[in-house]
Amino acid sequence: MGSRASTLLRDEEIEEIKKETxxxxxxITRLYSRFTSLDKGENGTLSREDFQRIPELAINxxxxxxxxxxxPEGEDQVNFRGFMRTLAHFRPIEDNEKSKNAAVSEPxxxxxxxLMFAFRLYxxxxxxxxxxxxxxxxxxxxxxxxxxxxxxxxxxDRTIQEADTNGDNSISFNEFIxxxxxxxxxxxxxxxxLH
Amino acid sequence: MELFFNPFDNLVCILLGISFTxxxxxxxxxxxxxxxxxxxxxxxxxxxxxLLKLFEWATLRIERGxxxxxxxxxxxxxxxxxxxxxxxxxxxxxxxxxxxSNRDLNSAPEFEMSDIFYFARRGVASIMDxxxxxxxxxxxxxxxxxxTRSNNNFHYISLRLTVLWGLGLLIxxxxxxxxxxxLAFTGVGLLVFLTCVIGLLPNGRLKNFLSQKVHLMCYRIxxxxxxxxxxxxxxxxxxxxxxICVANHTSPIDVIILASDGCYAMVGQIHGGLMGVxxxxxxxxxxxxxxERSEVKDRHLVAKRLSDHVEDKSKLPILIFPEGTCINxxxxxxxxxxxxxxxxxxxxxxxxxxxxxxxxxWNSSKFGMVNYLLRMMSSWAIVCSVWYLPPxxxxxxxxxxxxxxxxxxxxxxxxxxxxxxxxxxxxxxxxKDTFKEEQQKLYSKMLRPTWAPPD
Numbered sequence: 001m002g003s004r005a006s007t008l009l010r011d012e013e014i015e016e017i018k019k020e021t022x023x024x025x026x027x028i029t030r031l032y033s034r035f036t037s038l039d040k041g042e043n044g045t046l047s048r049e050d051f052q053r054i055p056e057l058a059i060n061x062x063x064x065x066x067x068x069x070x071x072p073e074g075e076d077q078v079n080f081r082g083f084m085r086t087l088a089h090f091r092p093i094e095d096n097e098k099s100k101n102a103a104v105s106e107p108x109x110x111x112x113x114x115l116m117f118a119f120r121l122y123x124x125x126x127x128x129x130x131x132x133x134x135x136x137x138x139x140x141x142x143x144x145x146x147x148x149x150x151x152x153x154x155x156x157d158r159t160i161q162e163a164d165t166n167g168d169n170s171i172s173f174n175e176f177i178x179x180x181x182x183x184x185x186x187x188x189x190x191x192x193x194l195h
Numbered sequence: 196m197e198l199f200f201n202p203f204d205n206l207v208c209i210l211l212g213i214s215f216t217x218x219x220x221x222x223x224x225x226x227x228x229x230x231x232x233x234x235x236x237x238x239x240x241x242x243x244x245x246l247l248k249l250f251e252w253a254t255l256r257i258e259r260g261x262x263x264x265x266x267x268x269x270x271x272x273x274x275x276x277x278x279x280x281x282x283x284x285x286x287x288x289x290x291x292x293x294x295x296s297n298r299d300l301n302s303a304p305e306f307e308m309s310d311i312f313y314f315a316r317r318g319v320a321s322i323m324d325x326x327x328x329x330x331x332x333x334x335x336x337x338x339x340x341x342x343t344r345s346n347n348n349f350h351y352i353s354l355r356l357t358v359l360w361g362l363g364l365l366i367x368x369x370x371x372x373x374x375x376x377x378l379a380f381t382g383v384g385l386l387v388f389l390t391c392v393i394g395l396l397p398n399g400r401l402k403n404f405l406s407q408k409v410h411l412m413c414y415r416i417x418x419x420x421x422x423x424x425x426x427x428x429x430x431x432x433x434x435x436x437x438x439i440c441v442a443n444h445t446s447p448i449d450v451i452i453l454a455s456d457g458c459y460a461m462v463g464q465i466h467g468g469l470m471g472v473x474x475x476x477x478x479x480x481x482x483x484x485x486x487e488r489s490e491v492k493d494r495h496l497v498a499k500r501l502s503d504h505v506e507d508k509s510k511l512p513i514l515i516f517p518e519g520t521c522i523n524x525x526x527x528x529x530x531x532x533x534x535x536x537x538x539x540x541x542x543x544x545x546x547x548x549x550x551x552x553x554x555x556x557w558n559s560s561k562f563g564m565v566n567y568l569l570r571m572m573s574s575w576a577i578v579c580s581v582w583y584l585p586p587x588x589x590x591x592x593x594x595x596x597x598x599x600x601x602x603x604x605x606x607x608x609x610x611x612x613x614x615x616x617x618x619x620x621x622x623x624x625x626x627k628d629t630f631k632e633e634q635q636k637l638y639s640k641m642l643r644p645t646w647a648p649p650d
Binding site: 030031034037038051053054055056057058059060061062063066087090117118121122138139142143144145146147155158159163171176179180182183184185188189190191192193194 | 276277278290291294305308309310312313315316317319320321322323327329332621625626631632633634635642
């Protein structure tokens with residue numbers, strides 16, 4: 001049965017999401033169709049299991065952390081608005097947006113917000129600091145069993161040493177931004193739509 | 196008693212009698228007799244052309260309706276909605292590091308905090324659109340084919356279109372469906388009855404000849420029961436005795452489509468109920484390979500029975516669907532290597548359905564078999580193309596897995612399907628951890644090549 005995607009999403013909702021995330025009308029309906037196809041329970045929300053059913057995500061070493069980014073603190077279900085809000089971080093930055101004045105509240109796909117998404121992948125306990133342990137955890141997830149604890153530990157130490165400027169042995173968000181100031185975040189953390 | 200036989204009742208009886216006779220004569224002349232002899236009047240092709248014109252008109256009306264309301268149509272994009280970078284893990288991470296690194300790249304870079312961007316983007320891209328999960332649900336159509344089950348732009352339908360749709364509904368359910376159900380019962384009934392009769396004959400050339408004719412005839416009736424319009428290409432490559440025919444799997448109908456053009460030995464598990472009756476009677480007329488439920492797990496037993504069958508050149512070629520499950524006909528998924536280990540010649544066949552007339556994909560998690568067959572019989576038609584590809588054998592130094600992939604690539608290329616390495620079993624099961632471990636291994640090589648263990 002074809003999904004009745006565009007009939008279930010009201011026009012007002014599409015407009016609100018457009019304003020909040022910056023996605024176009026057709027992109028929103030397309031992603032809504034995707035949302036409903038992932039929603040096996042057909043209750044309008046996605047659970048962690050729904051995400052884990054995607055094989056390409058299940059084999060991603062950081063898969064679980066990425067899934068976590070969709071769920072607000074302590075919750076187990078995410079609705080379409082929340083889904084779109086998180087995906088909006090990966091919307092490419094268009095040229096006409098670069099010159100927006102500071103009076104407008106920061107768009108979800110700004111450079112800072114993209115960096116915040118990446119920061120949150122490291123910072124599991126959301127205390128706005130990446131501790132040595134948190135860094136080690138992410139490293140361990142990315143390398144699996146292929147590198148020993150000692151070697152991993154020295155990598156973590158070196159990374160914190162280089163990034164930490166205020167000597168508290170952890171990386172704050174500002175220190176994180178400073179380390180990555182030359183990286184082309186706008187391009188590397190964006191997903192281009194074909195239509 | 197007098198009330199019973201008044202003239203009005205008589206008239207009704209006579210009319211009913213006449214219409215039934217006419218109905219059955221038409222059925223016999225136009226459908227069953229041609230099926231027996233394998234000829235066609237061309238009625239179905241005319242029907243198909245008319246339908247196509249109708250669908251084009253319907254789509255134009257919907258587009259016009261949408262424009263009038265100043266709305267955007269929901270357009271399905273079956274190929275991809277996001278741009279996927281085909282670069283490898285190594286290349287991408289190097290690029291990210293290159294753009295941000297303060298230090299000299301010649302001193303072997305270890306870990307950069309920006310490495311995480313690669314995994315984050317890949318992960319979110321797979322949430323937006325992945326190659327696997329969309330293969331297990333029906334393909335979305337670009338134009339409307341007057342079936343409500345496949346329409347997403349419901350509210351742009353004008354009055355004329357609604358009337359047409361209503362008419363279509365009437366024709367499909369009150370004329371086509373009963374006709375098809377009657378034919379289906381006739382076909383299956385004849386199959387069971389005649390194969391039992393032939394089973395009484397002694398083994399020999401006459402029995403084989405008759406059994407082939409009977410099978411062909413009954414499958415052809417079933418093909419007409421679905422109003423299947425099939426185009427066979429390259430019939431010179433049709434499978435021969437002692438070979439194995441492999442094809443991509445979309446629905447149980449694949450069997451009927453292939454078996455109405457050639458004779459095959461079927462492989463499968465014995466079912467209960469009607470299916471079981473059919474299976475048991477078929478095997479009386481010619482040898483098919485049916486397994487008990489318990490035997491299916493035993494790979495050696497399965498391989499032995501298949502190779503025994505293949506070695507006997509008087510037996511028909513085996514028909515196997517190596518994907519193991521139904522896929523929605525936009526891609527070909529991993530072939531199970533069991534049938535490629537036997538060492539017989541493989542005859543690949545590509546089957547591609549035209550989704551405009553009726554979607555043949557069986558979504559077994561959504562519909563049961565009976566529900567599925569009813570949906571099939573109440574669609575407009577099943578239109579498909581079958582390509583017989585040249586036979587392939589395992590080459591020197593090629594293992595069964597590589598051979599299977601080679602055959603799969605050939606079938607995908609011919610049918611215009613996407614060739615995927617993913618296992619069709621992902622429809623129901625979880626992906627194996629080895630894939631994640633591969634990714635982790637690749638990444639750890641980037642941290643410092645000398646530390647990571649060798650391959």
